[in-house]
Amino acid sequence: MRDVAIVSFAQAGSLVDTAESETQMLLPVINAAIEGSGITRADIGFTCSGSADYLAGTPFAFVANLEAVGAWPPISESHVDMDGAWALYEAWVRLQHGDVDVALAFSSGISSRSDLGEVLCLQNDPYYLMPLWADHVSLAALQARALLDQGLATEADLAEVVARSRRNAAANPSAHPDVRAAGDLSVDQLLEAAYTVAPLRAADCPPTTDGAAAVILVAGDRAREVCDNPAWIRGIDHRSEAHYPGLRDLAHAGSARLAAEHAGVADAPIEVAELAATFSHEELLLTEALGLGADTEVNPSGGALASNPMMVSGLIRIGEAFRQINEHGKHRTLGHAASGPCLQQNLVCVLEGDS
Amino acid sequence: MAERCAIVGIGQTHHRKVREDVSFAGLLREAGQRALDDAEMTWRDIDAVVIGTAPDSFEGVMMPELYLADALGCAGKPIMRVHTAGSVGGSTAIVASHLIQSGIRKRVLTIAFEKQSEGDTTWGLSGGRSGGVGAGGYFAPHLRAYIARSKAPEYVGWMVAVKDRLNALKNPYAHLKVPDITLEKVRDSPMVWEPVRRLESCPASDGACAMVLTDEAGGDRAPHKPAWVHGTAIRSELGQFPGRDPVNPKGGQDCAADVFAQAGITNPRKDVDVVEMYVPFSWYEPMWLENLGFAEEGGGWKLTEDGVTEIGGDLPVNCSGGVLSSNPIGASGMLRFAEAALQVRGQAGEHQVDGARTGVGHAYGGASQFFAMWVVRDTKP
Amino acid sequence: MTDTDPQVADDGPVRFMPQLISLDYTVRTNPVAAAFGEALADGRITGHRCPSCSLVFVPPKGFCPICTIETTSADEVVIEDRGMVTAWTVLTPIQYHGQQERKDYALASILLVGADGTVGQQRLIDIPLDEIRPGLMVEAVWAAPEDRVADDRGYGLGTAIDGWKATGEPDAPASEYEGHTL
Numbered sequence: 060m061r062d063v064a065i066v067s068f069a070q071a072g073s074l075v076d077t078a079e080s081e082t083q084m085l086l087p088v089i090n091a092a093i094e095g096s097g098i099t100r101a102d103i104g105f106t107c108s109g110s111a112d113y114l115a116g117t118p119f120a121f122v123a124n125l126e127a128v129g130a131w132p133p134i135s136e137s138h139v140d141m142d143g144a145w146a147l148y149e150a151w152v153r154l155q156h157g158d159v160d161v162a163l164a165f166s167s168g169i170s171s172r173s174d175l176g177e178v179l180c181l182q183n184d185p186y187y188l189m190p191l192w193a194d195h196v197s198l199a200a201l202q203a204r205a206l207l208d209q210g211l212a213t214e215a216d217l218a219e220v221v222a223r224s225r226r227n228a229a230a231n232p233s234a235h236p237d238v239r240a241a242g243d244l245s246v247d248q249l250l251e252a253a254y255t256v257a258p259l260r261a262a263d264c265p266p267t268t269d270g271a272a273a274v275i276l277v278a279g280d281r282a283r284e285v286c287d288n289p290a291w292i293r294g295i296d297h298r299s300e301a302h303y304p305g306l307r308d309l310a311h312a313g314s315a316r317l318a319a320e321h322a323g324v325a326d327a328p329i330e331v332a333e334l335a336a337t338f339s340h341e342e343l344l345l346t347e348a349l350g351l352g353a354d355t356e357v358n359p360s361g362g363a364l365a366s367n368p369m370m371v372s373g374l375i376r377i378g379e380a381f382r383q384i385n386e387h388g389k390h391r392t393l394g395h396a397a398s399g400p401c402l403q404q405n406l407v408c409v410l411e412g413d414s
Numbered sequence: 415m416a417e418r419c420a421i422v423g424i425g426q427t428h429h430r431k432v433r434e435d436v437s438f439a440g441l442l443r444e445a446g447q448r449a450l451d452d453a454e455m456t457w458r459d460i461d462a463v464v465i466g467t468a469p470d471s472f473e474g475v476m477m478p479e480l481y482l483a484d485a486l487g488c489a490g491k492p493i494m495r496v497h498t499a500g501s502v503g504g505s506t507a508i509v510a511s512h513l514i515q516s517g518i519r520k521r522v523l524t525i526a527f528e529k530q531s532e533g534d535t536t537w538g539l540s541g542g543r544s545g546g547v548g549a550g551g552y553f554a555p556h557l558r559a560y561i562a563r564s565k566a567p568e569y570v571g572w573m574v575a576v577k578d579r580l581n582a583l584k585n586p587y588a589h590l591k592v593p594d595i596t597l598e599k600v601r602d603s604p605m606v607w608e609p610v611r612r613l614e615s616c617p618a619s620d621g622a623c624a625m626v627l628t629d630e631a632g633g634d635r636a637p638h639k640p641a642w643v644h645g646t647a648i649r650s651e652l653g654q655f656p657g658r659d660p661v662n663p664k665g666g667q668d669c670a671a672d673v674f675a676q677a678g679i680t681n682p683r684k685d686v687d688v689v690e691m692y693v694p695f696s697w698y699e700p701m702w703l704e705n706l707g708f709a710e711e712g713g714g715w716k717l718t719e720d721g722v723t724e725i726g727g728d729l730p731v732n733c734s735g736g737v738l739s740s741n742p743i744g745a746s747g748m749l750r751f752a753e754a755a756l757q758v759r760g761q762a763g764e765h766q767v768d769g770a771r772t773g774v775g776h777a778y779g780g781a782s783q784f785f786a787m788w789v790v791r792d793t794k795p
Numbered sequence: 796m797t798d799t800d801p802q803v804a805d806d807g808p809v810r811f812m813p814q815l816i817s818l819d820y821t822v823r824t825n826p827v828a829a830a831f832g833e834a835l836a837d838g839r840i841t842g843h844r845c846p847s848c849s850l851v852f853v854p855p856k857g858f859c860p861i862c863t864i865e866t867t868s869a870d871e872v873v874i875e876d877r878g879m880v881t882a883w884t885v886l887t888p889i890q891y892h893g894q895q896e897r898k899d900y901a902l903a904s905i906l907l908v909g910a911d912g913t914v915g916q917q918r919l920i921d922i923p924l925d926e927i928r929p930g931l932m933v934e935a936v937w938a939a940p941e942d943r944v945a946d947d948r949g950y951g952l953g954t955a956i957d958g959w960k961a962t963g964e965p966d967a968p969a970s971e972y973e974g975h976t977l
């Protein structure tokens with residue numbers, strides 16, 4: 060594989076009820092990613108974006124986002140109706156060809172204009188599951204219940220995840236302001252709250268968040284020329300598992316484990332992992348599935364529990380894993396993205412710095 | 415480029431207005447199974463799946479790769495979903511080919527689809543609002559501008575319609591078949607979006623198209639002669655800005671120039687044996703002939719008029735009947751790519767062009783702003 | 796939320812079960828569109844002139860998509876409510892759920908005096924469908940002030956302008972509308 064590195068990352072990670080159009084929200088983020096990268100717009104040989112029409116409630120919503128990219132003269136550009144992490148994956152694949160050295164991957168999502176509890180029901184099998192209107196929180200609660208029932212976690216373990224996420228989010232200006240404002244909560248305090256969908260409480264679920272993020276990828280030595288401390292993609296893979304919750308062992312994130320194997324997570328210790336665990340119990344599932352040890356710091360940004368712009372959350376996790384190398388001098392980090400009910404689809408990206 | 419890419423399996427559904435006999439997933443499996451049968455493979459042999467479709471609102475299923483994972487054998491495998499408006503079938507095939515050419519996967523199944531009967535496309539296009547113009551209403555002014563600019567006679571549009579409808583009679587999978595088609599019949603069909611008449615426009619179809627792509631070793635082992643990818647290109651441009659020309663968009667010109675350069679094509683009119691391009695309204699045949707460099711500006715309609723684009727002509731275009739005959743929107747682009755590959759494999763049946771060795775597949779989308787193309791041949795690059 | 800209405804045919808198996816799904820979206824008018832809408836309510840059409848390439852975009856986007864820089868109210872310019880038809884289409888409305896149009900009608904792209912790009916999908920009023928042509932000069936027919944509501948997404952001219960009627964001026968020459976097919 061050709062060496063490809065992330066050299067720049069920018070985000071508007073936690074907008075609340077934004078009044079801006081998706082394009083207006085994206086433009087400064089893409090500009091910031093480019094300005095921070097040491098390359099110019101004209102250097103970009105491939106662009107890939109991620110978004111979902113159904114969040115916007117408009118077919119072809121992604122088309123307008125092209126205006127934030129700078130698509131004149133025409134550019135080589137593609138789009139996935141998936142989290143931006145998969146856009147980054149497609150860009151990484153494209154850079155393997157050798158004829159293009161610089162790629163832009165970005166994504167955007169405005170979750171605040173619809174009821175995700177309704178909209179995400181449309182991700183379910185249209186014939187048998189969708190008519191039940193089983194929303195994503197209820198399905199997540201099923202998975203959390205499986206974890207508890209099998210003795211793999213307790214409600215206090217979930218609260219620990221929440222408490223740590225909130226502590227970390229306090230130091231992250233890109234975390235959701237409501238989460239940051241709530242301040243430190245102890246496990247006991249968290250456990251006093253009523254269930255939202257048992258066994259999940261409000262704090263076990265992510266806040267509704269709008270946002271955008273962009274990443275610049277550069278291949279080969281050019282990455283070192285433009286960036287003091289690039290984060291090299293050492294391994295990246297994504298896997299799905301069966302859609303039907305009933306066909307799966309919900310107490311284990313099988314496709315996350317597979318993606319981690321293929322991304323080479325176990326080859327060397329991971330210092331920091333940023334996991335797209337949108338519900339507290341998912342962090343426990345993922346930590347186990349990815350084979351992360353006690354010495355791996357998880358979600359120093361606060362993670363997706365502290366800020367969850369749909370379609371962007373995964374790309375932000377990879378961006379935060381990049382920042383751990385680029386800004387904080389870590390050597391080996393991991394970014395994770397997920398999609399679908401009960402962690403159906405998982406992507407794992409292992410990054411390494413030169414130091 | 416680390417690896418060559420071979421097309422070893424091709425399958426498509428019978429395209430119909432309503433495929434009530436299959437579910438949404440069943441439609442994809444029908445195409446996928448045919449492609450696997452052609453490649454003499456099973457679902458188990460596939461490393462990764464790439465699917466493509468137009469907006470989710472056409473079927474009412476959000477991010478359908480999630481629901482479809484089970485039917486497509488993706489438990490434990492990677493599956494991606496591409497969405498680049500009308501060009502999506504083409505760009506989906508290109509994403510799949512890149513997984514092979516990068517050396518990351520060895521056997522990729524790619525499927526593009528639309529089940530328009532399970533939703534309401536015009537409603538979907540309008541975002542549920544009143545007064546949606548639909549695709550025809552949007553494109554009609556561009557066609558009128560082309561006619562004014564090129565001074566093409568009105569009957570050229572009818573000729574394209576007659577040709578593609580006659581070609582469709584030779585394609586067992588085609589949706590719309592009008593056996594008694596004549597120029598007069600096209601001329602007398604109702605005007606829907608001036609200058610587009612009913613018989614000059616595409617139907618709404620349920621359908622899917624699938625291909626199995628492999629690395630070079632897979633191509634060498636293939637049970638049936640493979641087609642080889644010699645070039646892929648995509649281009650996007652802003653949909654609207656002052657001075658933009660949707661009649662001869664620069665994105666299409668650049669896309670063609672790029673893909674032809676990769677394939678070593680210097681004179682497309684001579685070097686290409688067969689073309690499948692995205693012609694949802696008849697006038698797009700002469701327009702794209704010019705845009706892609708098969709004819710000089712203003713001269714595309716003369717190729718149509720002279721019969722150059724007929725089967726048996728110098729540069730046969732849309733021997734399958736094209737989008738005018740079958741339009742499962744998300745699949746329409748991939749059908750162009752797959753039909754070009756079928757031709758160079760010599761497997762196009764009754765609509766086969768004798769001795770076709772170099773084929774071009776083309777798709778476009780959005781406000782004529784997204785383009786995807788590939789060049790395939792019967793020999794390795 | 797769900798309206799399941801199994802249509803069981805008397806003489807055959809069930810073929811389709813219509814399931815109409817309703818999702819509610821909150822539409823927010825972005826600040827640039829809101830300012831545009833306020834000006835419209837006041838009887839003025841405004842655009843943004845890109846400080847880099849000088850192109851005037853109507854309605855304003857809050858950025859120039861060609862230069863990829865942001866534009867603000869400082870870049871605002873007032874456009875005339877008069878211009879030329881550059882392209883048009885006659886629609887026979889397809890009847891889908893929510894469609895309120897019943898009869899054939901024309902939508903035109905109009906290049907306003909003072910703007911560099913057209914405004915699309917504008918209704919033409921009192922102009923026979925077979926007399927529409929590029930270069931035709933038209934002017935706005937403003938809605939009553941109390942009926943002017945800016946388009947909620949910031950596209951088009953919302954309800955402030957009912958449509959466009961011919962001014963009776965001579966047609967603009969081809970050189971002025973060519974290049975504005977969109």
Ligand SMILES: [Zn+2]
Pocket residue numbers: 845846847848849850859860861862863
């Ligand atoms: Zn500008």
